[in-house]
Amino acid sequence: MHNKHYYKSVLVLGNGDYSLRVADEIASLGCPVTVAMSSRTVRQTSYANDANRRLWSPAKFLDFSGQAGNFRAVFDANNGATKEGLFGCVVIALECLWIPSLNKWGMEERKGVIGLSQFLQHFDSYAAEITSKDKVVFVCGFKHNSWPITQEQIGKKAISLREKTGAAVYVLTEHFKVAAKGMERLIRNARESGVVFVKFSKGSPEIIAHEDGVRIKYFDEALGSAVQMTAKLVVIEDEACPPSEASLVARFMEINTDRKGFLQGDLIFNFPILTNRTGIFVVGSGKGPISDEQAETEIKCVTSEVAKLFSYFDAAPEVPLARLDERKCGQCLTCLRICPHRAVSVYSEKAKPQISAVACRGCGICVAACPMKAIELEEYTREMVFPELDRISEILAAEASNSQPKLLVLACQHSAYDAYLLAKEKGISIPEGVEVHRVPCGGRVDLEQIMRPLLAGVDGVMVLACHHDSCKSVYGSGTCEGRVRIMQGMLEQVGVDKTRLLFGTMAPGSGAEFVALIDDFRNYLTAIVSRAPVTSIRA
Numbered sequence: 001m002h003n004k005h006y007y008k009s010v011l012v013l014g015n016g017d018y019s020l021r022v023a024d025e026i027a028s029l030g031c032p033v034t035v036a037m038s039s040r041t042v043r044q045t046s047y048a049n050d051a052n053r054r055l056w057s058p059a060k061f062l063d064f065s066g067q068a069g070n071f072r073a074v075f076d077a078n079n080g081a082t083k084e085g086l087f088g089c090v091v092i093a094l095e096c097l098w099i100p101s102l103n104k105w106g107m108e109e110r111k112g113v114i115g116l117s118q119f120l121q122h123f124d125s126y127a128a129e130i131t132s133k134d135k136v137v138f139v140c141g142f143k144h145n146s147w148p149i150t151q152e153q154i155g156k157k158a159i160s161l162r163e164k165t166g167a168a169v170y171v172l173t174e175h176f177k178v179a180a181k182g183m184e185r186l187i188r189n190a191r192e193s194g195v196v197f198v199k200f201s202k203g204s205p206e207i208i209a210h211e212d213g214v215r216i217k218y219f220d221e222a223l224g225s226a227v228q229m230t231a232k233l234v235v236i237e238d239e240a241c242p243p244s245e246a247s248l249v250a251r252f253m254e255i256n257t258d259r260k261g262f263l264q265g266d267l268i269f270n271f272p273i274l275t276n277r278t279g280i281f282v283v284g285s286g287k288g289p290i291s292d293e294q295a296e297t298e299i300k301c302v303t304s305e306v307a308k309l310f311s312y313f314d315a316a317p318e319v320p321l322a323r324l325d326e327r328k329c330g331q332c333l334t335c336l337r338i339c340p341h342r343a344v345s346v347y348s349e350k351a352k353p354q355i356s357a358v359a360c361r362g363c364g365i366c367v368a369a370c371p372m373k374a375i376e377l378e379e380y381t382r383e384m385v386f387p388e389l390d391r392i393s394e395i396l397a398a399e400a401s402n403s404q405p406k407l408l409v410l411a412c413q414h415s416a417y418d419a420y421l422l423a424k425e426k427g428i429s430i431p432e433g434v435e436v437h438r439v440p441c442g443g444r445v446d447l448e449q450i451m452r453p454l455l456a457g458v459d460g461v462m463v464l465a466c467h468h469d470s471c472k473s474v475y476g477s478g479t480c481e482g483r484v485r486i487m488q489g490m491l492e493q494v495g496v497d498k499t500r501l502l503f504g505t506m507a508p509g510s511g512a513e514f515v516a517l518i519d520d521f522r523n524y525l526t527a528i529v530s531r532a533p534v535t536s537i538r539a
């Protein structure tokens with residue numbers, strides 16, 4: 001049965017003090033917050049449970065289910081007992097791991113060669129052993145494996161080392177990132193304090209530890225030759241790795257990760273703290289290293305999102321954007337599997353699926369996938385869509401002559417339809433014989449939306465969705481492309497040229513590109529139409 005009670009309590013998952021700070025801020029909203037940690041940290045000993053805050057530690061993730069307003073989480077409390085709770089939302093505040101990447105040079109940690117995090121942790125004792133006659137080399141900035149945050153730490157510590165010891169300090173880098181706030185100034189200050197920045201290329205430096213120091217050989221890009229130097233201490237940038245719990249949490253909660261395993265994934269719409277699931281937020285470095293300043297901003301940001309979600313619970317609609325007709329449902333569970341936002345649940349083996357009113361985002365991917373046509377989007381029903389497509393087909397038939405192709409564009413409202421509106425706004429004229437129909441998401445497009453216009457005499461259908469890596473419905477665009485391919489195969493089987501159906505992707509700000517694309521397709525169709533007139537498609 002659909003549960004319309006929404007809990008206004010928060011689960012914070014953490015592995016360090018950052019999660020406690022997140023919990024403190026959210027608790028200030030007056031809602032109960034539970035922090036669950038798999039292992040103990042220093043501040044926990046003094047963490048005071050009160051009416052709004054409780055700490056479960058150690059608490060190892062065992063199970064997770066439900067949707068926003070009704071999440072159920074179960075933990076192993078490490079003594080055979082389990083702890084479980086019902087939560088309105090979840091904030092994942094796991095911090096990333098910094099692992100020394102010494103093995104990239106075939107080296108183990110040894111005297112004179114250390115990872116950056118170790119150096120930062122024991123900075124004073126390392127600095128105490130350095131004199132003005134020594135040389136210290138930081139090695140960092142390897143392509144694809146470097147973060148502004150570590151380079152900022154290196155810049156600051158290089159300055160401090162110069163000031164404290166007077167030693168010769170080098171920063172050996174392949175690619176120093178200056179995109180972060182204040183970095184250009186930091187490098188300038190470091191140079192002024194005597195830190196030498198050297199760019200290496202043609203592969204990683206060779207670093208060999210000897211009794212009398214560490215020898216570094218590298219190719220100096222500015223000199224155009226190989227250079228060798230010996231240092232007392234070499235500090236190597238650490239590699240940022242996803243939190244050890246990240247893959248388990250992502251699997252249980254069905255949230256996306258990026259290729260390296262960091263939480264959240266690379267979807268632009270979710271930055272900075274949202275995920276593919278309503279009511280599950282990610283803050284801090286568990287989604288990739290960020291500065292302390294950003295991490296603090298995200299605490300404010302998530303607190304405001306939690307407040308927004310809880311006030312939305314008070315006004316949540318009775319029915320979801322996608323309505324499921326249980327009488328038609330054959331319980332194949334395709335909708336459950338395909339929903340990118342995990343808005344579909346089955347509460348018991350025999351029960352029909354339920355769509356959550358707060359978690360459904362109305363993409364319509366389930367609508368197009370349901371074999372029983374048991375789901376409808378409230379604002380885009382078949383009853384609305386088909387007459388509209390028939391009307392458009394009639395307009396096209398009336399507008400265009402037989403020698404001029406008639407083209408229907410099914411445009412995703414998050415990308416191509418915006419591009420179309422932008423083109424109109426800029427006064428770029430849409431070619432004759434073209435009509436544009438807005439779809440909620442590329443993933444909503446199904447066979448009928450394509451076949452109906454073609455059977456009514458439209459010469460070509462172009463489906464334009466978001467670029468795959470910026471699809472608001474995560475894989476709506478990919479689902480759409482797959483469906484278009486299947487439909488092209490079906491068209492071929494009934495003797496219709498499959499190239500009359502085209503799939504493309506588009507960014508919302510590409511007004512001119514939108515018009516250029518449809519113009520190209522229209523020109524292409526002109527040749528096709530002259531070879532095989534519209535009547536042959538109808539047949």
Ligand code: SF4
Pocket residue numbers: 324328329330331332333334335336353369370371372373374375
């Ligand atoms: S996809 Fe359709 S038929 Fe299958 S379970 Fe969902 S609603 Fe029922």
Ligand code: SF4
Pocket residue numbers: 321322338339340341342343344355359360361362363364365366367
């Ligand atoms: S419309 Fe989209 S978000 Fe809603 S249940 Fe269907 S697939 Fe999920």
